[in-house]
Each structure stands twice: as C-alpha cells, then as structure tokens.
Amino acid sequence: MKTRLNIGVATPNTRLFALYFVSYLFLVFTTFSTSAQDISRGDLDVDFPEFPIVTYCIDPDWLPYEAIRNNQHVGMSADYMRYIGILAEVKFVLVKTRSWEESLRFLNTGQCDVASMLNRSPEREKYLLFTQPYFNDTNVLVSRDEYEFIQGFENIGEQKLGAVSSYRQAEYIANYYPEIDLHLVANESEGLRLLAEGEIDLFIGSLLSMNAKIQKNGYNHLHISGLAGPQDLLAMGVANQNHDLMEKLDAAIEQIPEWLHVEVYKEWNNVKVVNEADYRLIWAIGILFTFLSVIAFWRQRIVSRFNSQLLLKNKQLESLQKELLEKNQSLEFLSMRDPLTLMFNRYFISQRCEQERQLSLRKKTQVCLIVVDIDFFKPVNDNYGHSRGDAVLKEMAARITNTIREMDISARWGGEEFLVLCPDTNKQEAVLLAKRLNKAISQHAFTEVGHLTCSLGVAEYKPDESFVQWFDRGDQALYQAKNSGRDRVVCAE
Known part of the structure; x- marks a missing residue:
C-alpha cells in the first residue's frame, strides 16, 4: 500500500464517495440556487477611483496558485493582490489571457503592467523587474507507480522528462542539465496526460499544483517520486522597467503580515496524508449509499421550507458581513491612531x-x-x-x-x-x-x-x-x- 500526499483535493476513495453522495443528493438540493459566490465573491477590480490603474496578467490555469474561473481571478495570488493593492494604493485590473505564454507575451509588449506571481529567470529579467518573493514552494518530480523514488535531476538518466515550455523549470533544465531528454508541453494538464499515457516517464511541476491536478483528473497511478530544484520563489514582475511601481509593490509586500500568509495557505491548501485502497471506507460508502437512497424522498418534501430558511440566513449573513467590514475598518484606523488625540501613534x-x-x-x-x-x-x-x-x-x-x-x-x-x-x-x-x-x-x-x-x-x-x-x-x-x-x-x- 502506497502513502501519498494530497493537498486541497479529495483522495480517490473519498472522491468516489463524493460522486455517489452528490448524485443522490442532487435531486434533494436542486432548488438551492444560492451559491458561495452569491454570498461572498472576491474581486480584485475594487472601485478605488483615487488610485492609479495597474493592469496585470496571470497564469489562467495554475490552481491553487492562480487561475481564471468564470472571468474572475481566483487562487492564492488573488488573495495576496487584494491586500497588496490597498497597501500600494493602486487599482489592479485583470487582463484576461488564454495561456501563460500569452500572459508573458503581453508583459513583454507592454499590454500588461504586472505579473501577479512568477519566478525570476535570466530570460524574464530581460523585460521584467522583480519584487522580493512573497510565497515559496517546492518543485517535484511526478512519475507512474512503477517508478521508485528519484532524488534530483542527476538520477534521471535516460528517462524522458516533461516540462511546460513557458515555465522557469524548462529554462533551468535546458541551461544546467542539457543531457536530459527534455520534452516540452503547452501546460501542466497536457504534461500529466502524456505521463499517464506513457508518452513520457517523468514530469516536473510545483508541489501544490501537481497534487491538485493529479487528484482532480483521477490519475490514481501517478505519484510524487522526488524533489527537484530550484525552489519556487514566487514574486511579482513589473514590465517596462517601471522602477517607481516596483518600489511601491516591494514596500507593500514588506508589510504583508504573517497572519495573511497563514490564512491564504489554509484557505487553498488543506494538507493531509491518506492511504489508498482502504476497503473499510468502500463498505462504509455502500452502507451510506443505501441509507441516502431511503431518505432522499423524505428530504425532497422539506426542501421548500429549507429554501425559505436559506434565503433568510443569506440576508442575515450579508448584514453581518457588512457590519464586520465596518468594524475591521474601525480597528484598522484605531491600530494606527493615538486614542486621546487621534493623531498617528x-x-x-x-x-x-x-x-x-x-x-x-x-x-x-x-x-x-x-x-x-x-x-x-x-x-x-x-x-x-x-x-x-x-x-x-x-x-x-x-x-x-x-x-x-x-x-x-x-x-x-x-x-x-x-x-x-x-x-x-x-x-x-x-x-x-x-x-x-x-x-x-x-x-x-x-x-x-x-x-x-x-x-x-x-x-x-x-x-x-x-x-x-x-x-x-x-x-x-x-x-x-x-x-x-x-x-x-x-x-x-
């Protein structure tokens, strides 16, 4: 039995349970139209008319770090940029792109002012300035189950290694390990698909992203087989040699409190170690399947009453969120002020x-x-x-x-x-x-x-x-x- 690390996503057995569970409860909860996004939606394009507008590009498919979903910027970098925008007194406006290659091209041609989260590399330094890093992560090697643990690029040998062509890892391997049989792909999803189908032997990517995509796509026969350098030191990139903007963003990043790093990590990365092929869980799923089938009709009868209660709770939640925002603003003001004179403290x-x-x-x-x-x-x-x-x-x-x-x-x-x-x-x-x-x-x-x-x-x-x-x-x-x-x-x- 293999033990693997799963980050922020369901394990295979749990995912199967979730499939049954959702299938049988869909009828029960189909009339529940209010979603989490209706209750609270993060949006970087906050209306601060007095702040200068700064356009930015992201990797549109790199969860949990960042992505574009429903035309919205989501992920870790979205949470950080809301805070950085306030500290730096700029209004970030997302330029939607279809791929990371297109984002880099927009940065190079001046169609974007800022990249929200990326690594420094010699090629990118030709057209970007970099702030200090604000998030660190580890790169890993992913392989099929028949491969044992691999430590570092030196032990890859004649195996075929896949990497995303526009990512820093591909540039790093080409420069320092030219003897490796490197196969470039358009994105991480394509690389993992080729690995699962046996077209390549290994694939390199960031730890959190690899675990998320492995579990999302159900690649049960893939696992993390080793660590790979260099470590990701993710920072913001500023295009067109805009030193003033870079200094403002750098000063804002210096002020990011430790609690924000902790909350962002907890929000996007629920880390736990689980064991695969736990047949006791399968039996439990079967029992739960039968139980849910019995009570599904009863649940349908009370759904209308539940709907009215949910609408009332949503209104109460909106009121509480507004009150919390006002209190947070008051606390922020008081944290900087002398209570007697109301001058800065x-x-x-x-x-x-x-x-x-x-x-x-x-x-x-x-x-x-x-x-x-x-x-x-x-x-x-x-x-x-x-x-x-x-x-x-x-x-x-x-x-x-x-x-x-x-x-x-x-x-x-x-x-x-x-x-x-x-x-x-x-x-x-x-x-x-x-x-x-x-x-x-x-x-x-x-x-x-x-x-x-x-x-x-x-x-x-x-x-x-x-x-x-x-x-x-x-x-x-x-x-x-x-x-x-x-x-x-x-x-x-």
Missing part, C-alpha cells in the same frame, strides 16, 4: 520614518524630523487636573496638524511629546517649519490654561544612520532647546 510614525529613511538612501533625497515637547506641562496637570491636561494635548495636536504642510506627517510620540516627519525637506526648510509651529503654539490661548510654549528639536537624516540614531539627535536638540531657556528651536548638527 508611535508605532505608525516609526514605520513611516523607516520607510522614508530607506527612500532617502535609494533616491538621495533629504528628510527631517521635528521633535516637539510642551514646556512646563506638569504644572498644568498639577494645577488644573489630568482631564484639563488631556484637553490641552488635544488642542496641541490640532494646532500642530493645522500648521504643518500637507506633505508632512505628525504623531504623538508619548506623554506631551510629538513628532513631525518632513519628507523631501532639508534642514533649513525644517527649521522654518519648526519656527512657524513654535509661533502658532505660543500665540494660541489654551482653554482655561492660557498661553503655553514648546521647545523644538530639528534633525536632518544622515546617510547610513539608523532611525534610532536619527531620532536621538532630534531629541538631543530638543533638550538643548530646553536647557537654553525653552520656547525655541534648535537644529541638530
């Missing part, structure tokens, strides 16, 4: 400062920090109470937000200390902005408290300096302003 401004620091290194631009601290804030809490102190912090946040430029980003760093990030700004411009802030704050009469002043420290980013070092210089300039009499601006040298 310390975590968010730290991330933005790090991004601007990296951008400054790549593009040789200037960027500055302004550290703001309220003078003599403790007496405010002592004399007027902490509720009045909180009100002063809110007013101070409003004065800072209304005074800085549209391009600047302000945040509450902690306590009575605030931070202003000034992109594309040199220290002379930052000092002028800090003085304008100082004047706006000192001229404002705070409710019940009156006039207050602030001390401000300015620091321009130095190349190869870490964010902590950059901030510390601004903080030291702030304390120089405090020690020099307060209510003034000091620029760090």
